[in-house]
Amino acid sequence: MNKKIIIITGDPNSINSEIIFKTWKKLDKRTKKKIYLIGSYDLINKQFKTLKLKIDVLKIKDLNEEESSNKLKILDVPLKFKNPFRVVRNNAAKYVIQSLDLADKLAKKKEVKGIINCPINKNLLKSSNKIGVTEYFAYKCKIFDGSEVMMIYNKKLSVVPLTTHINIKNVSKIINKQLIIRKLVSLNYNFKKIFKTKPKIGILGLNPHNAEMRTNSEEVIKIIPAISVLKKKGINIKGPLVGDTVFINNYKRFDVLVGMYHDQVLSPFKTLFHYDAINITLGLSYIRVSPDHGPASDLILKNKGNYLSLFKCVKFINNLNK
Numbered sequence: 078m079n080k081k082i083i084i085i086t087g088d089p090n091s092i093n094s095e096i097i098f099k100t101w102k103k104l105d106k107r108t109k110k111k112i113y114l115i116g117s118y119d120l121i122n123k124q125f126k127t128l129k130l131k132i133d134v135l136k137i138k139d140l141n142e143e144e145s146s147n148k149l150k151i152l153d154v155p156l157k158f159k160n161p162f163r164v165v166r167n168n169a170a171k172y173v174i175q176s177l178d179l180a181d182k183l184a185k186k187k188e189v190k191g192i193i194n195c196p197i198n199k200n201l202l203k204s205s206n207k208i209g210v211t212e213y214f215a216y217k218c219k220i221f222d223g224s225e226v227m228m229i230y231n232k233k234l235s236v237v238p239l240t241t242h243i244n245i246k247n248v249s250k251i252i253n254k255q256l257i258i259r260k261l262v263s264l265n266y267n268f269k270k271i272f273k274t275k276p277k278i279g280i281l282g283l284n285p286h287n288a289e290m291r292t293n294s295e296e297v298i299k300i301i302p303a304i305s306v307l308k309k310k311g312i313n314i315k316g317p318l319v320g321d322t323v324f325i326n327n328y329k330r331f332d333v334l335v336g337m338y339h340d341q342v343l344s345p346f347k348t349l350f351h352y353d354a355i356n357i358t359l360g361l362s363y364i365r366v367s368p369d370h371g372p373a374s375d376l377i378l379k380n381k382g383n384y385l386s387l388f389k390c391v392k393f394i395n396n397l398n399k
Contacts, residue, residue, distance in 0.1 A: 079111055080190035081140055082394050085180050086116030087195030088173065089156065089164040091372030092382035094124040097195065098132055099384035100391060101149060108395055109147050111190070113140060115176050115183075117156035124161045128378065140188060154179065162377050170201040177210070181217040184363040191364030191394040195387065196372040199242065209242045210367065211358050218362045224259040226267065226359035228333070229343065229369055230393075231350045235333045236342035237264060248338045249283065249295055257303035264333065265312045267359035271397070275313060276332040280304065282317035283337040295337075324349070352385040355393055364397065366390045 118136040135148040156172045158164045184192045207213040215225035228237045268276040288294035300317045324345035336342035354369040368386035
């Protein structure tokens with residue numbers, strides 16, 4: 078039997094069951110056999126019925142059950158609910174953490190090829206003191222130096238925010254020479270490991286027009302010294318690039334563009350590629366990917382959920398090391 082692909086059903090108050098269904102319908106029989114959901118069997122069943130989606134679902138207790146079945150297999154995580162799309166926040170938060178923990182435990186076993194987590198409202202992670210799923214899995218993998226890398230991937234271009242889900246006012250305080258070096262070394266190593274090619278990396282400055290390279294700017298004090306070290310390590314990197322023009326055409330010269338904060342690279346990237354992208358966490362003990370969008374709770378019951386990014390996640394893991 079080929080290695081399993083785990084899909085965490087994620088936030089119960091979302092379009093996740095809809096995009097899981099739409100993705101499932103597009104998969105071939107051989108791939109379906111590898112898929113194992115982590116989530117509430119009762120919730121998923123109820124959501125499918127509410128959405129009037131017909132699908133054969135099978136509750137299992139471990140990854141060794143029903144390996145040859147083409148039914149949608151679910152490793153059950155209990156959840157209390159009345160309305161399947163309005164789960165009480167405390168129950169939803171506990172459920173999400175239990176699902177992530179189970180996925181982490183299973184992903185560290187050799188029979189798992191990788192895990193996909195469907196979108197999760199970050200407020201559900203507050204009890205874990207982690208600001209996002211990327212940071213949560215880094216903690217579970219005992220990465221405490223910030224070397225995990227959040228990379229949004231498309232075949233034509235990938236982007237990496239040096240800082241992830243923090244307020245803009247804190248970005249300048251957090252970025253420093255050593256953080257840049259750690260992130261970029263991890264990015265370079267793991268990109269080569271996954272894609273079998275050395276990436277051409279462009280790194281953006283923080284300020285408008287790179288602060289005209291003033292001597293007291295972050296570009297001069299933090300970014301340029303880090304680039305010098307990275308070049309000496311043999312990393313193919315150019316910068317600091319000017320953020321307001323690089324996405325017009327110059328992005329085509331690079332495999333990865335690294336920005337100093339989330340929206341600096343995510344906003345133009347999504348303008349270019351829409352849902353044709355996936356979120357990959359580099360540097361973990363296992364492969365973890367997720368759709369490049371949120372729970373979209375405003376689209377529940379409207380049959381407007383775009384499944385493309387989740388489908389791309391499954392295809393990406395399935396095609397690894399073929």
